[in-house]
Amino acid sequence: MRRVxxxxxxxxxxxxxxxxxxxxxxxxxxxxxLPERLAAPPSVVMAYRDGSPAYVFLAPxxxxxxxxxxxxxxxxYVRALVALEDKRFFQHPGVDPLAALRALGLNLSxxxxxxxxxxxxxxxxxxxxxRPRTFTSKVxxxxxxxxxxxxxxxxxxxxxxxxxxxxxxxxxxxxxxxLAYFGHTAQHLSPAEIATLLAxxxxxxxxxxxxxxxxxxRSARDDIARxxxxxxxxxxxxxxxxxxxxxxxxxxxPDVLTPFPxxxxxxxxxxxxxxxxxxxxxxxxxxxxxxxxxxxxGEAARRLERQGIHNGAVVVADRESGELRALVGNFDFFDEKxxxxxxxxxxxxxxxxxxxPLLYALGIDQGLVGPETLVPDIPVAYGGYQPRNFDGRFLxxxxxxxxLSQSLNLPFVRLLERLGVEGFLGSxxxxxxxxxxxxxGHYGLSAAVGGLELTPLELxxxxxxxxxxxxxxxxxxxxxxxxxxxxxxxxxPGAAWLTRQALALRDRPDFPERRRLTGLPARVHWKTGTSFxxxxxxxxxxxxxxxxVVWLGNFDHASSVHLVGAENAAPLLFDILEGVGPRGTxxxxxxxxxxxxxxxxxxxxxxxxxxxxxxxxxKRVDAVRTAVPTTPCPYHHRVxxxxxxxxxxxxxxxxxxxxxxxxxxxxxSSLRRWLAEQQRQLPEPPPLAPGCVAGGERDTxxxxxxxxxxxxxxxxxxxxxxxxxPLEAEAAHDRELTWFVDxxxxxxxxxxxxxxxxxxxxxxDILVTDDRGLTARRTxxxxxxx
Numbered sequence: 001m002r003r004v005x006x007x008x009x010x011x012x013x014x015x016x017x018x019x020x021x022x023x024x025x026x027x028x029x030x031x032x033x034l035p036e037r038l039a040a041p042p043s044v045v046m047a048y049r050d051g052s053p054a055y056v057f058l059a060p061x062x063x064x065x066x067x068x069x070x071x072x073x074x075x076x077y078v079r080a081l082v083a084l085e086d087k088r089f090f091q092h093p094g095v096d097p098l099a100a101l102r103a104l105g106l107n108l109s110x111x112x113x114x115x116x117x118x119x120x121x122x123x124x125x126x127x128x129x130x131r132p133r134t135f136t137s138k139v140x141x142x143x144x145x146x147x148x149x150x151x152x153x154x155x156x157x158x159x160x161x162x163x164x165x166x167x168x169x170x171x172x173x174x175x176x177x178x179l180a181y182f183g184h185t186a187q188h189l190s191p192a193e194i195a196t197l198l199a200x201x202x203x204x205x206x207x208x209x210x211x212x213x214x215x216x217x218r219s220a221r222d223d224i225a226r227x228x229x230x231x232x233x234x235x236x237x238x239x240x241x242x243x244x245x246x247x248x249x250x251x252x253x254p255d256v257l258t259p260f261p262x263x264x265x266x267x268x269x270x271x272x273x274x275x276x277x278x279x280x281x282x283x284x285x286x287x288x289x290x291x292x293x294x295x296x297x298g299e300a301a302r303r304l305e306r307q308g309i310h311n312g313a314v315v316v317a318d319r320e321s322g323e324l325r326a327l328v329g330n331f332d333f334f335d336e337k338x339x340x341x342x343x344x345x346x347x348x349x350x351x352x353x354x355x356x357p358l359l360y361a362l363g364i365d366q367g368l369v370g371p372e373t374l375v376p377d378i379p380v381a382y383g384g385y386q387p388r389n390f391d392g393r394f395l396x397x398x399x400x401x402x403x404l405s406q407s408l409n410l411p412f413v414r415l416l417e418r419l420g421v422e423g424f425l426g427s428x429x430x431x432x433x434x435x436x437x438x439x440x441g442h443y444g445l446s447a448a449v450g451g452l453e454l455t456p457l458e459l460x461x462x463x464x465x466x467x468x469x470x471x472x473x474x475x476x477x478x479x480x481x482x483x484x485x486x487x488x489x490x491x492x493p494g495a496a497w498l499t500r501q502a503l504a505l506r507d508r509p510d511f512p513e514r515r516r517l518t519g520l521p522a523r524v525h526w527k528t529g530t531s532f533x534x535x536x537x538x539x540x541x542x543x544x545x546x547x548x549v550v551w552l553g554n555f556d557h558a559s560s561v562h563l564v565g566a567e568n569a570a571p572l573l574f575d576i577l578e579g580v581g582p583r584g585t586x587x588x589x590x591x592x593x594x595x596x597x598x599x600x601x602x603x604x605x606x607x608x609x610x611x612x613x614x615x616x617x618x619k620r621v622d623a624v625r626t627a628v629p630t631t632p633c634p635y636h637h638r639v640x641x642x643x644x645x646x647x648x649x650x651x652x653x654x655x656x657x658x659x660x661x662x663x664x665x666x667x668x669s670s671l672r673r674w675l676a677e678q679q680r681q682l683p684e685p686p687p688l689a690p691g692c693v694a695g696g697e698r699d700t701x702x703x704x705x706x707x708x709x710x711x712x713x714x715x716x717x718x719x720x721x722x723x724x725x726p727l728e729a730e731a732a733h734d735r736e737l738t739w740f741v742d743x744x745x746x747x748x749x750x751x752x753x754x755x756x757x758x759x760x761x762x763x764x765d766i767l768v769t770d771d772r773g774l775t776a777r778r779t780x781x782x783x784x785x786x
Contacts, residue, residue: 040060041059041061042279043056043065043176049287051185051187053066054285055261055264064172065163065164065173067159067280068159068186070158080194080198084227085119089120089154094119095121119145124157126141127161127165166201167197171257177200180258181193181209196217199224207220209253211255214255221253222245263287264326267285269341270329281478284321284325290326293579294326294328297328298332300572304331309552309568310335310338310554312344312550313328313347313456313551314327315456316546317464317546317547322473326580329345338554345456348455349551350452350453350535351452351531351538352450352530352536352538353412354450354527355459355462356527357462357499358424360404360502361495361499363400364627365624366627368419369415372401374635375399376671377395377408378674380413381707389410401505404499404502412449415448417445425452430490434458460475460548463541465491466491466496470491470496472487472488494594501525503525504523506526508571508574509570525541525542534561537564537568538550539565545582546581550570552568552569597626600620600621601623603629606633609633610631610633614636637665639662639685640662642657644657649689664686666685669729669730669731699731701730702731702776703777706766714782724756724757727757738769740765761782761783762781763781764780764781766779
């Protein structure tokens, strides 16, 4: 009885000691930090939308090590790995006692070490913390393995092994090895590839792919494949072992390492900086599109370099989804001389005329213009700003649709003046432009023709909105980004449609007939831009499925006479749209039917304005339902004429005369003034007969110069005679206008003439009155330049 009690106490004491030991081990497992290298940052990978790696960055510790989640590794490889290295991996706690006993018995029976008992977890410990192969090391590795199993799940342990397992030189992990050995990921592996990836880690230095290791690697691979197939057929299912083994033996082993992917380097660097800490950047970029655009730009770079053009960028986006399909940031990432690593698609540059389509659409939506509206294209000065057309010529009067197609500057500067600069900037911000200066009043009317800066990415957002139904939505480049929410209406569907019609009027500038040969649909709507001083050349537009933006220039802001949008950027745009877009006649009907918010309205065939009874020729045009023309035609006037003398008569002097009503064209005073300066004349309505006074019209004069809000600056030391300010006004029938400055009469002149005033420092009140007493007033501030 006493012996039973003693034995019971011994067992209790032993159990208690075991519990204490177990508790101590568990405390130690949670108290001792995990191996530091387990948290080593891996290589960052940017992947195409099909999952294939586009660019792999070297890890901070100078190793190629790619995270390998289990779902991105071929399951046949994982099954083979467990069968070969650790059959009870999913049952043991990091150390396998059964395997240890088996190895001990086998080694004792043979008299030498022929088998080990290392589990996958213990192998992971040795990779993370290399130690000499001693008994003490084995004890520490066993503790570390148990610690990993206590604090990590089996899935996490397996994924860590797949990430850190050595494959020779500085290649670690099965994903990096698959890329370096076979040129593809580990998601789909052949039996020969599986056996190769299992063979190398057993002796990385003597088996990694090289001509010297070829025979050793082949022998080890074939042996592993044989063992696996003889055991449970774990390499493949449903195929006979002999056939699979024959296939493995017939497959050459790799004897060189394949370079890691380094495509789309600018996009990779840009996304890596935007997503610090992310290791797998799954993008919407399309591998075929990206490679085609890079090849197209590379071929063009050789030609453009001879023209003094060293940098270029391209953005290609899907029209329907707004997902980016290609991002090219420069010609050559490694061109240090010309800033090759500057990310061009995210660098703000002056867009030249590329924003005119948005102005055009906004003007239509507000009822200020329509495609057929006649607008002046004549010189105008806004203080020190005197916009000019690209070719230096002026056309006088031109239809708004033609002004956009020909990229005239003056009509759009005038349109921006009517729209308001801040409102236009607000529309740009709504379209996703974030690089604008936020200070109110920072930008002026030159914003219409390139007096601001935005990136090719931001311009793509603008053109995507115009390419669709006028809805602005964020561009999407990462799959993890949330799908765009409700889009914001930038312009109406009708205004966007009318803008596309105008942009489709021009054919490809370098080879118009090429589209017949390539099969690209005819309805490509596009626009070019050239910044002041020929420092930037742009082309932006949309084909059937894609919207693309091309920028060319120099990051040191060097100019070139060849930096012209239509000359170099536009051909590249068409090459890209032809290369990435679908072909065939089935797509020819794009934009055939106008949107439902457009209505057919009748306008004066000459001016595009609301017809008056003097407009004898009329036509029907499309207009946005909520912004139909409301301004009567200002050009056609019905005049009562004395048949005998051909002179105009008024209501008070028609008695005793035979009169008839005739229609005449009249033009704005500003246009007649400009034509007179060019020694050109326009026909005018007949003057009033003696004793007759015009009546009926009550339109007040409109001051054109000085413009509203102008602050004139006097240059010290310069003769004020050379700094005179022109006084110009618009008035019907070229009436006599009298000008007053600060209450004093300056002079009288016809509306088609100009008076000059010698300014002085101060705030001045400028007033003009016509011969009926109708007046207009403006305040002008004059300061001395500091």
